[in-house]
Amino acid sequence: MVHDEPVKEGSEQDGSSNPEAKFSFFVGPGNNSELVRKTLERRPWWELGKEDDPDLNLKWLQVRQRSVAEWVRRMGNKQYLNHLDGLTCIGRKNELYFNLKAYCEKEKINVHEIAPPTFVISVGEACPEYVEFCRVCKQLENKARGQGASEKSAKVVKSNEKAGKGEGATSSDNHSDNLSAASTDEPSSDSASRTASSSKNASKASLKSPGKSSHSKMSRGDAISNINTAGERNIWIVKPTNNNRGNGIRVFRGFNDVDAHLKKKQAGSQVIVQKYIERPLLYKGRKFDIRCLVLVDNNMSIYVYRRFYLRTSSAMYNPENVQDLFVHLTNYAVQKKKKKGKPERELDEDEMDEEDEAxxxxxxxxxxxxTAFLAEEGYRMDANGILARIQEIVVLVFQAVWKKLNPLREKNTFEIFGWDFLLDEExxxxxxxVNTNPYIGCSSQLLRTIFTGMLEGAVRKCIDPFFPPxxxxxxxxxxxxxxxxxxxxVYPAEPNKDKK
Structure with a gap:
């Protein structure tokens, strides 16, 4: 028997006086189901059951199937499922953006300090998001042309000064000033001062926190101008709303290429068009992102796993090359396909290629x-400071979807998420x-250690208190x-034990 509230081991109320009594579980195939099974089987009172057994105590599946969810809901506290209801509000990229944007506007928080400026475009329809995207792209292209002309004029000025042509220098200066005055997208003085300051002087205190902001309703065009690391190449990343593992993602430069790609999409479909951060922090010249694991238990308490990890690209970063996804996408599902001389070869899910480049x-x-890399490069920030900022963002996002995620507040479900973050050079x-059913394959010893500890800890939080030995x-x-x-x-916040 299982209980709504944790019970003490071996207590009279658990009804488990028989030491041979066992709970049963089923783990669906895929995504290293073997590791999940081994985690549960560390407990001698658990045994593997059959998928169609109506008396199963735990079902661990890759996705939340409607029929299974309805059965689990009827079973109440007798059966647990590893997926919450209402996951689309955070797991689908379009819903995540809309929910986050609405919450930030309500709370007067600048959403563009949390996620890169984003457009959710409905293909082949009268779409205000598409109209706004066209306007922003034109604005950025005009700015780039203006900056190019200014740079050309500056070179002429410098050349004339060297040649002693005073009149030419004056004329060029006036032309440059006119171009600058004509630009409608000039970065603010705050932006200029941020550019001038070295990112290597960053400290834990300098990380932007999602607090109240006077820029909560800043247009996306202005936001891009204020984000130094967004760059000046007008690069965009286009994603499906609901795919994972890097499927369907493309990178484009300029409006025309994005528009041509959208015209190939099925009418009525939605896509994410997001400003590409052109100046990411690089590890030895290559791009990386951060995968952080997050747990929501049956009481809607939120936990962040203390060990995040980096996923690195196999190719040197080159923003001019937007066609090579091995440069831009760090998903393991993408990077494992980059094989020496055989880029078309795909490996099994957890296979490691011994012949690939070191x-x-x-x-x-x-x-x-x-942390060692940041210290070597002269940054004052360390991984723990980055984790603190990640935790702030995690709490804010859950507040944005609080009423939509697990709306019935089912007490027999929980969820492990994989959150992806990018660190820029500032x-x-x-x-x-945010990913549901995150990758837990052991493609490296580091991941084996992380996932083994993470899963054991999750079972202790979400399973053991309700299925006592x-x-x-x-x-x-x-x-x-x-x-x-x-x-x-991280939420609700633990009470301060020092307070009396």
Missing amino acids: MEEGNNLSMDEL MNVWLIE PRGRSLDEVEEVDGSDMWDK
Whole structure:
């Protein structure tokens, strides 16, 4: 028997006086289901059951199937499922953006300091988002032409000064001033001062926190101008609203290429068009992103796993080359396809290629490796400072979807999410997307360590308190796993124990 509230091990109320009594579970195939199974089988009172057994105590599936969810809902506290209801509000890129944007406007928070400026475009329809995207692209292209002309004029001035042509220098200066005055998209003085300051002087205190902002309703065009690391090449990344593993993502430069791509899409479909951060922080010349694991338990308490990891690209970063996705996408599902001389070859999900070029094992780096790299490069920021900012963003996003996620507040469901963040060269942390059913394949020893500890900790938080060991057995029998104690509760906030 399972309970709505945690119970003590071997207590009279658990009804498990039989030491041979066992709970049963089923783990659906895929995404390293073997690791999930081994985590549960560390507990001698759990055993593998059959998928169609109506008396299963736990179903661990890759997706929340409607029929299964309805059955679990009828079963109440007798059966648990590893997926919350209402996941689209955060797992689909279009809904995530709209929910976050609406919440930030309500709370007077600048959404463009959390996620890159984004457009959700409905293909082949009268779409205000498309009209606004056209306007912003034209604005950026005009700005780029103006800056190009200004740079050309500046070169003429410098050349004339060297040649002693005073009149030419004066004329060129006037022309440059006119171009500058004509620009409607000139960065603000705040933006200019940020550009002048070295990003390597960043500290934990300098990370932008999602507080109240006077720019909460800033247009996306102005936001792009204020984001130094958005760059000047007018590069955009286009994504499907609901795919994962890098499927369907393309990178384009300029409006015409994006528009041509959109015209090939099925009418009525929605796509995400997001400003590409052209100046990301690079690791040894290559792009990377951060994958952070987040847990929501059956009481809607939110935990962030203390060990995030980096996913690195196999190709040197080159913003001029928008066709090569190995440069721009750091998903393991994408990077594992980059094989020496055989780019078309695909590996099995957790297979590692011993013949590939020497990069990081599995294209992964740890927090410690990131901290060491930042120190070596002269940055004052470390991985723990980045994690603190990530935790702030996680709480804010959940507040934005609080009423939509698990709206019935079911007490027999929980969820593990994979959150992706980008770090730019000014040490800003950008939310990219939120993934349900995140990858837990052991493509490197680092990931094996992280995922083994993460899963053990998740089971201790979400399963053990409600499926206690039978009388005569104890959780002390369960093998200790490194990292199982690294789920940090971030919401609701833990009370300050120092306060009296």
